[in-house]
Every structure is written in structure tokens, then in C-alpha cells.
Amino acid sequence: DAKTTQPNSMESxxxxxxxxxxxxxxxxxxxxxxxxxxxxxxxxEYVIHGLTSNVNNRMASLAIAEDRKSSTLILHRATLRDxxxxxxxxxxxxxxxxxxxSGTQLTVLP
Amino acid sequence: NxxxxxxxxxxxxxxxxxxxxxxxxxxxxxxxxxxxxxxGMGLRLIHYSVGEGTTAKGEVPDxxxxxxxxxxNFLLGLESAAPSQTSVYFCASSFDRGTEAFFGQxxxxxxx
Numbered sequence: 001d002a003k004t005t006q007p008n009s010m011e012s013x014x015x016x017x018x019x020x021x022x023x024x025x026x027x028x029x030x031x032x033x034x035x036x037x038x039x040x041x042x043x044x045e046y047v048i049h050g051l052t053s054n055v056n057n058r059m060a061s062l063a064i065a066e067d068r069k070s071s072t073l074i075l076h077r078a079t080l081r082d083x084x085x086x087x088x089x090x091x092x093x094x095x096x097x098x099x100x101x102s103g104t105q106l107t108v109l110p
Numbered sequence: 111n112x113x114x115x116x117x118x119x120x121x122x123x124x125x126x127x128x129x130x131x132x133x134x135x136x137x138x139x140x141x142x143x144x145x146x147x148x149x150g151m152g153l154r155l156i157h158y159s160v161g162e163g164t165t166a167k168g169e170v171p172d173x174x175x176x177x178x179x180x181x182x183n184f185l186l187g188l189e190s191a192a193p194s195q196t197s198v199y200f201c202a203s204s205f206d207r208g209t210e211a212f213f214g215q216x217x218x219x220x221x222x
Contacts, residue, residue, distance in 0.1 A: 031208075032208040034210075034211075036211075042215070042216075043200050043202075043213035043214055043215050043216050044153065044200070044202075044211075044213050045213065046210040046211060046212070049208075049210070085152075087152065087153075091207055091208060096141075096158070096160055096166075096207050097143075097155055097158060097166075097168060098141075098143055098155070098158075098202070098204070098207075098211055099154075099155050099168070099169060100145075100152045100153045100154075100155075101152060102151075102152045103152050
């Protein structure tokens with residue numbers, strides 16, 4: 001299974017964009033790149049996923065590098081409710097397991 | 111639609127006791143997963159299942175057993191609980207690999 005590397009923590013000011021990076025250099029060609037987030041005292045929730053092309057949904061955008069060895073989750077305007085731990089996880093294709101690394105703790109400052 | 115439901119939500123066990131955690135999903139998902147999360151840590155995969163009647167080991171399977179006799183249910187068993195198994199346990203399900211996974215609200219287990 002592909003391993004991921006994310007910064008331990010990041011800070012953002014409220015209403016500013018946030019770019020959360022993830023390195024997954026060992027990803028296989030058919031693995032999707034998933035992002036989940038976990039708010040305090042809650043189970044993880046799905047944010048977005050993609051394969052090769054950049055993806056947008058109501059929560060965020062996902063930018064995938066051309067070589068697929070890294071990706072960036074973009075929150076266009078951070079709110080206090082976006083404060084959470086964000087996990088990137090390759091899955092699909094060869095990876096049947098859904099595993100999580102240590103994630104990035106995002107702090108949003110008012 | 112209830113989504114993913116975990117039972118119980120809280121439990122205190124004495125060392126050596128056994129118990130079963132139940133995960134139920136009503137979305138007709140093929141894949142189901144059990145995780146544990148220790149304080150301040152990420153989620154670690156215990157066991158998972160890719161369909162009814164199948165199970166597989168994850169990253170930290172020792173001390174746990176699982177069964178998937180019905181497609182909608184995934185049971186996690188602790189045969190002889192140890193204090194090291196004190197944790198929050200999360201269940202998740204997904205239609206297929208590469209699709210969105212839905213998580214339950216967790217079971218907080220304390221082994222004394």
C-alpha cells in the first residue's frame with residue numbers, strides 16, 4: 001500500500017484559502033487519492049477524491065500533480081468549522097485497504 | 111437512512127473479559143472496516159471485509175477477531191480484553207474500493 005507524508009500541523013486565518021499538501025510517491029497507477037477530515041470527538045468524514053484530474057465539490061478542490069506523486073487539498077475560504085485533522089489516503093485499484101497516516105491538524109484563526 | 115451504526119457507544123471492561131462490537135450499515139455496501147484510534151493518534155486499520163463471508167487483516171489485527179456473516183453487519187470481537195485495547199473504535203463502509211467511505215460515530219472502550 002502507498003505511504004503518505006503530510007505536515008503535522010498548519011494554521012490559517014479565517015476566510016483565507018488553505019492549501020494542505022500530501023506526498024504519496026509510492027502510489028500505484030490505479031489508486032484514487034481520497035481526503036477525509038475528522039472534527040474533534042467525531043468520526044472521519046469524506047471530503048473529496050480523484051484519480052488524475054483536478055476535482056471540485058462543494059467542500060473543497062483537489063489538485064493532483066501530473067506525476068500523481070503528490071496532491072493538494074484546497075479549502076477556498078477557511079472557516080472556524082474547518083478546524084480538523086485532514087487525512088489523505090490512496091485507495092482503489094491495487095489498494096483494497098483504506099488506511100490513514102498521521103494527518104494534518106488544521107487550526108483556523110479568527 | 112441510518113448510515114453506519116455502531117453498538118454500543120461506550121463500554122467499560124475488566125481485563126480478561128470478552129465483548130463484541132457491532133457495526134451495521136444500511137447502504138448495501140460491500141466493503142466494511144474496523145479501526146482503532148488512540149488519544150492524539152490517527153486511525154489504524156484492524157480488520158476489513160470486501161464482501162459477505164470474507165475478512166482480512168489490517169495493520170493491527172492481533173487480539174481481535176471479526177466476522178461478516180451478513181452483508182450489512184461487521185462484528186469485531188475481543189476474546190480477552192487487555193488495557194492496551196483501551197481506545198475509540200470506528201467502523202466504516204464503502205460501496206467499493208475507490209468510493210466514499212462512511213464512518214460510524216465510534217465506540218469508546220475502556221479496559222481496566
